Amino acid sequence: MMAESLNGEGTMAMPGQGQKTSYTLPAMRYVNIVLTVVFIDGIASVVLWLAGGDSDYFIDSVASFQFKKSVFDLVLLAFLKVSVHAPSIAYLEAIAIQQIDYPYNPRQKTIASLINAVNILISLGGLAFSVTKGSLVLYSVLHDSGYVHMHATYNALLVCAVVLSLIETGLILYSFQAMRRLKHLFNDDGVEVDKEGNPVKKAVSIKRLVSLAKPEFPMLLGGTLSLFFSSGTQIVAPLYFGKVVDAAQHSMDELNRTILILLVIYVGGSLFSMARSWLFTLAGQRVVARLRKHLFMSIMIGSLVLMFSLNASLTGVLLSVVPIVSLSAVQYGKFMKKLRQQFQDRLGDAGTQAEESLSSIRTVRTFSAEHKVANLYGADVDKSYQVGKKLAAAGGIFEGGVGMMVAGSIVLVLWYGGKLVHENYQNPGSGVTPGIFTSFLLYTLQVAMAFALMSALYGDFMQAVGASVRIFDLMDRKPKVPNEKGEILAQLDGRIEFKSVDFTYPSRPESKVITNLCLTVEPGEMVALVGPSGGGKSTIVNLIERFYDPDDGYITLGGQDLRDLDPMWFRQKISMVSQEPTLFACSIKDNIAYGRQATLEEVISVAMEANAHEFISSFEEGYETKVGERGVRLSGGQKQRIAIARALIMDPTILLLDEATSALDAESEHLVQEAIDRAMKGRTVVVIAHRLSTVRNASKVVVIDKGVIGEQGTHEELIRKGGVYKRLVLRQLEAGSVVDDLINLEPQSNECPQKTAPLTG
Numbered sequence: 001m002m003a004e005s006l007n008g009e010g011t012m013a014m015p016g017q018g019q020k021t022s023y024t025l026p027a028m029r030y031v032n033i034v035l036t037v038v039f040i041d042g043i044a045s046v047v048l049w050l051a052g053g054d055s056d057y058f059i060d061s062v063a064s065f066q067f068k069k070s071v072f073d074l075v076l077l078a079f080l081k082v083s084v085h086a087p088s089i090a091y092l093e094a095i096a097i098q099q100i101d102y103p104y105n106p107r108q109k110t111i112a113s114l115i116n117a118v119n120i121l122i123s124l125g126g127l128a129f130s131v132t133k134g135s136l137v138l139y140s141v142l143h144d145s146g147y148v149h150m151h152a153t154y155n156a157l158l159v160c161a162v163v164l165s166l167i168e169t170g171l172i173l174y175s176f177q178a179m180r181r182l183k184h185l186f187n188d189d190g191v192e193v194d195k196e197g198n199p200v201k202k203a204v205s206i207k208r209l210v211s212l213a214k215p216e217f218p219m220l221l222g223g224t225l226s227l228f229f230s231s232g233t234q235i236v237a238p239l240y241f242g243k244v245v246d247a248a249q250h251s252m253d254e255l256n257r258t259i260l261i262l263l264v265i266y267v268g269g270s271l272f273s274m275a276r277s278w279l280f281t282l283a284g285q286r287v288v289a290r291l292r293k294h295l296f297m298s299i300m301i302g303s304l305v306l307m308f309s310l311n312a313s314l315t316g317v318l319l320s321v322v323p324i325v326s327l328s329a330v331q332y333g334k335f336m337k338k339l340r341q342q343f344q345d346r347l348g349d350a351g352t353q354a355e356e357s358l359s360s361i362r363t364v365r366t367f368s369a370e371h372k373v374a375n376l377y378g379a380d381v382d383k384s385y386q387v388g389k390k391l392a393a394a395g396g397i398f399e400g401g402v403g404m405m406v407a408g409s410i411v412l413v414l415w416y417g418g419k420l421v422h423e424n425y426q427n428p429g430s431g432v433t434p435g436i437f438t439s440f441l442l443y444t445l446q447v448a449m450a451f452a453l454m455s456a457l458y459g460d461f462m463q464a465v466g467a468s469v470r471i472f473d474l475m476d477r478k479p480k481v482p483n484e485k486g487e488i489l490a491q492l493d494g495r496i497e498f499k500s501v502d503f504t505y506p507s508r509p510e511s512k513v514i515t516n517l518c519l520t521v522e523p524g525e526m527v528a529l530v531g532p533s534g535g536g537k538s539t540i541v542n543l544i545e546r547f548y549d550p551d552d553g554y555i556t557l558g559g560q561d562l563r564d565l566d567p568m569w570f571r572q573k574i575s576m577v578s579q580e581p582t583l584f585a586c587s588i589k590d591n592i593a594y595g596r597q598a599t600l601e602e603v604i605s606v607a608m609e610a611n612a613h614e615f616i617s618s619f620e621e622g623y624e625t626k627v628g629e630r631g632v633r634l635s636g637g638q639k640q641r642i643a644i645a646r647a648l649i650m651d652p653t654i655l656l657l658d659e660a661t662s663a664l665d666a667e668s669e670h671l672v673q674e675a676i677d678r679a680m681k682g683r684t685v686v687v688i689a690h691r692l693s694t695v696r697n698a699s700k701v702v703v704i705d706k707g708v709i710g711e712q713g714t715h716e717e718l719i720r721k722g723g724v725y726k727r728l729v730l731r732q733l734e735a736g737s738v739v740d741d742l743i744n745l746e747p748q749s750n751e752c753p754q755k756t757a758p759l760t761g
């Protein structure tokens with residue numbers, strides 16, 4: 001298998017993982033790039049050497065080799081590189097691929113490291129050699145008048161050797177990284193997966209977070225420029241502050257001049273600050289605001305440079321705390337990122353719990369489970385609070401710690417600076433002047449503030465990164481079944497065909513739900529699916545809507561593989577009416593016109609067809625009546641009729657029905673059934689049938705049991721056959737007369753003779 005993967009590019013199945021997970025070698029393999037460069041180097045070297053003048057010339061360059069006049073050594077070098085790099089890089093690729101399956105093979109790791117080391121050594125050595133030779137030749141050409149110039153092709157070979165050595169060294173140094181890339185696995189949809197085939201979560205980086213602010217780039221640029229100018233004024237202001245102190249000790253003129261400069265600096269700085277603040281606020285991104293504060297760095301560096309120029313030893317005293325604060329800031333940042341992620345997860349759990357309980361409040365009430373769900377929610381909130389407590393404590397400790405260290409360093413600078421001023425006072429010229437010390441103190445405050453803020457911001461930023469892990473997670477999710485793209489047919493005839501379909505729900509990979517299913521529904525036919533509960537009837541309907549793709553076999557719609565059709569398009573041609581239809585918390589009109597824009601007349605027309613107009617008109621607000629969350633303000637039968645109208649307004653070619661087993665009252669059931677019967681006319685219908693009248697009228701009854709077709713045929717055929725279907729009917733019908741009717745196969749009216757138990761379940 002490995003050999004196969006090396007010979008051929010493309011996708012390979014993972015051992016023992018079925019066909020789903022595979023590794024993909026990039027079309028432009030890194031190995032091929034390196035080999036191409038190395039071979040070009042080898043071939044070019046030999047050709048240029050051979051082309052170098054008459055044959056004596058190149059023989060002389062070997063026989064009487066001179067370092068600055070012959071290039072035979074470069075040819076040998078190229079030969080060495082071809083013979084070492086070419087096999088070793090291919091071998092490294094083979095090892096990298098093997099490590100996908102066997103990542104913990106220490107021997108392989110050692111071999112790979114050794115090969116890498118040899119490659120790096122040779123390429124770096126080759127680069128050093130060719131650069132040295134090139135420099136010496138160039139030096140001789142420029143400075144040695146007695147130097148006999150080499151043949152032009154030899155010069156070309158020299159240039160070629162330097163340039164290609166440089167490229168090769170870069171490629172070899174990067175090969176370590178490139179081989180690591182190979183160890184990433186991709187599934188058939190190009191999504192990176194781990195060894196179990198689960199999508200790998202992409203790391204959220206600061207870069208990715210900041211990239212969200214891309215559209216605000218022009219504003220950001222203006223803001224950043226203003227920031228630089230305002231930072232510049234902040235950097236130089238303390239310097240002039242100190243100068244003012246010193247100038248005051250000299251002359252009034254100097255004092256006035258320095259004060260004027262200081263004034264210009266402050267006014268300019270304020271104007272730029274204004275622009276910066278306006279532009280960044282306009283950009284309106286928290287990320288951007290953070291970025292602005294991040295650029296405190298520029299003030300810090302600028303200030304530090306000036307501080308060094310004022311007094312190096314004082315600056316050293318101040319900087320002594322930097323490594324400690326930096327290291328703790330990095331650790332703190334990592335810790336905060338992890339905590340914040342946990343915090344968001346716990347909050348998410350609590351939110352889900354609340355949403356679920358509130359949306360099922362009636363069930364909660366029925367079981368008097370208010371306290372239970374309140375406790376569950378409380379427990380989730382408590383968990384997030386526990387993490388929140390850690391967050392608060394860590395933030396407090398860090399800020400306090402940094403504050404202490406910064407204050408300590410300021411005190412230290414004050415003491416040491418004071419000592420230097422004192423020394424200068426006693427022995428002028430030996431320490432620092434009060435002016436310099438003033439400037440220095442201002443810088444110290446500025447740098448200390450910026451540093452403390454930056455450390456805290458780093459923590460905040462890492463928190464933001466942690467918090468956004470969930471968001472990016474959702475953004476990165478790719479549906480297995482794409483929502484758009486695919487063919488759109490001029491016409492859809494409604495023919496559905498399942499060809500040897502196997503299916504397993506991704507969330508329960510160990511149990512196959514559909515096995516080798518072959519089923520054809522001709523245009524205009526009504527096919528009834530019956531069978532025991534959990535047999536797979538709803539799954540078949542889900543597959544027709546392409547909510548999932550089969551693991552094996554295929555499903556066609558109008559003769560076309562469902563996977564080739566545009567889901568957005570074909571789903572408009574299919575309507576589903578389920579047992580318990582989901583309505584949305586808006587008006588009846590909006591619910592009926594959910595699938596497309598429709599006029600009130602169209603809505604009324606389909607509502608009439610669905611036997612819904614009458615009850616809708618009896619409401620005070622008619623079609624504007626709000627149905628409440630999930631339609632709670634309507635009865636079961638009313639909801640179903642609205643769902644039928646919602647399906648009808650799409651004028652679907654195919655109707656998927658899950659008949660209601662719920663005990664609607666006789667009148668409601670009659671109205672719903674009448675509406676359904678009307679809706680079925682002229683359409684291809686697949687119905688999960690629970691009523692006798694439906695199975696009797698069906699063109700074909702298909703018994704689905706444990707994911708396979710037990711039997712199929714018309715109701716009469718199946719009863720005559722006396723198999724699973726008949727047993728199902730016999731077992732489930734309660735009334736003796738009905739059983740007689742059914743198995744005696746007397747002609748029946750379409751009406752159900754009396755209320756019966758469902759045929760399924």
Ligand SMILES: Nc1ncnc2c1ncn2[C@@H]1O[C@H](COP(=O)(O)OP(=O)(O)OP(=O)(O)O)[C@@H](O)[C@H]1O
Binds near residue numbers: 505507513536540761
């Ligand atoms: N989303 C899902 N994830 C995992 N397993 C599922 C999922 N939906 C259904 N199943 C399982 O698939 C099997 C077939 O379920 P399906 O709903 O298709 O049966 P059914 O014949 O329609 O049953 P019923 O008549 O009770 O509605 C069952 O074992 C069920 O537990």
